[in-house]
Amino acid sequence: MIELAKNELETIRHLCRGRSETVLLANIEGNLGRTWVDQKENPEFTVIVAGDFAFLLGNVEVLNDLDNTLRSVLEECKGKIIVTDESSWVSILSEYYSDTFRRFKRYSFAKEPKSFQIEKLKENIKMIDTDFQIVRIDARIYYRVLQDPFMADCCSFFSSLGEFMKHGIGFVIMKDNQIVTGASSYTYHEGSIEVTIGTHSLYRRKGLALACASRLILECLDRSIYPNWDAANLESVALAEKLGYQMEKEYEVYSI
Numbered sequence: 075m076i077e078l079a080k081n082e083l084e085t086i087r088h089l090c091r092g093r094s095e096t097v098l099l100a101n102i103e104g105n106l107g108r109t110w111v112d113q114k115e116n117p118e119f120t121v122i123v124a125g126d127f128a129f130l131l132g133n134v135e136v137l138n139d140l141d142n143t144l145r146s147v148l149e150e151c152k153g154k155i156i157v158t159d160e161s162s163w164v165s166i167l168s169e170y171y172s173d174t175f176r177r178f179k180r181y182s183f184a185k186e187p188k189s190f191q192i193e194k195l196k197e198n199i200k201m202i203d204t205d206f207q208i209v210r211i212d213a214r215i216y217y218r219v220l221q222d223p224f225m226a227d228c229c230s231f232f233s234s235l236g237e238f239m240k241h242g243i244g245f246v247i248m249k250d251n252q253i254v255t256g257a258s259s260y261t262y263h264e265g266s267i268e269v270t271i272g273t274h275s276l277y278r279r280k281g282l283a284l285a286c287a288s289r290l291i292l293e294c295l296d297r298s299i300y301p302n303w304d305a306a307n308l309e310s311v312a313l314a315e316k317l318g319y320q321m322e323k324e325y326e327v328y329s330i
Contacts, residue, residue, distance in 0.1 A: 075121065075143040076111055080104035086111060086120045089131040094185065095157070096268035096302040097127050100261040105241075106231055110147045121147045123154060125231050125261060130158035134166060145170070148330075155180070156328040164328065171330035180327050181305040183319040190291060190318040198288040198317075201281050202247070208289050211244035211258060218253060219246065227270045228258035243267060243299070245289045247282050257286040266300045271313075287317055 078085065083102050086109060090098060100106040107124025111117035112132075119132030121144075128151040137144075148170075158164065168175045199208065209215060211228065216238060219229045225246070232238040244258025254277040259267035269290065273283045294301040303319050305311045311321060 075147045076114055078109045078111060078114070082114065083109060085114060086117060086122075086131070089117065089120050093131075095127075095129075095304070096263055096266050097124050097261055098122065098129050098157075099263040099266070100124065100268070101129075103263050105263060106261045108150070112144075121151070123150050126155055126227075128154040128156045130156060130160065130163040133160055133162055135162040137162075137166075152330055154329070156330065158328070167328055167330055174330050176329045177326055178329070179324050181308075181311050181324050182322045183303050183305070183314055184322040185300055185302065186320060187295065187300060189320055190295060192292070192295070194318070195288040195292050198281070199285045202285045203280070205249055206254070206280075206282060206285075207248045208245055208286060209248050211238070211242070211246060211256075213239070215246060215253075219244075219256060219258075222253055224272060224274060225253055225256045227260060227272070228256040231261050243290060243293055243297070245286050245293070247286050249277070255282040255286045257283070257290040265298070266302055267294065269301050269303050283313060284316055287313070291317060 083104055087102060090102060097106065101109060101122050101124040107122060110121045112119050117132065119134050122129040122131070156167065211219060213235055216229055216235050219225045228244050228246070229238055229242065232242055241262045242259045244256065246253045247255035255273040257269065257271040260270035261268050269287065271283055271287055291301050303314045305314055315321065
């Protein structure tokens, strides 16, 4: 396997045809992660590790066995959410990682900007208690977010404050000068961000995630940026639907 430099990533675009995952497209644009191919000219398959995700694309049925370089690259996928539509990759993972191989579900949503109701989003923001304040992630808040292990994903996949200020969008909710909720761009590609969101356990079920995400979505719509949402569980699905997203499909992902 050969690792590609950022200026070589266009060579895998044919392997990503028809896919719309923001994290994957962010990788192709050189914004996130690492990429390996079987060969630089017209690669037949690729392994992409980007943030918490790994994408295994192309067909590996031609392989009779894992060579050492592919095996070492697959080690980079451990602990990641592995996305692939190819049964040949699933067979490799289930065979060579039989003790740790797992399947689970995620949920994707239709990319439909017109599904959002602006007034409803504004109402979601007004519903939170006056003790809570929604604050944009700026230069001051950025470093505080990074220092909070629970909230760090709101900024941590940007290489610097400068990159976040240029390409990222995010908000937090503060109470007593503490960050209790965050909704931000996990990563970005042209015209879109991937939403990440979280609320500290003591402050859940108060409408804070709904309000913070509503503020983020309104900002994205003002900038003509689509806030993509991909859910790991049914609780996240329910929140997304309250915000106006429409579920597109349930799909299977893997871990090793």
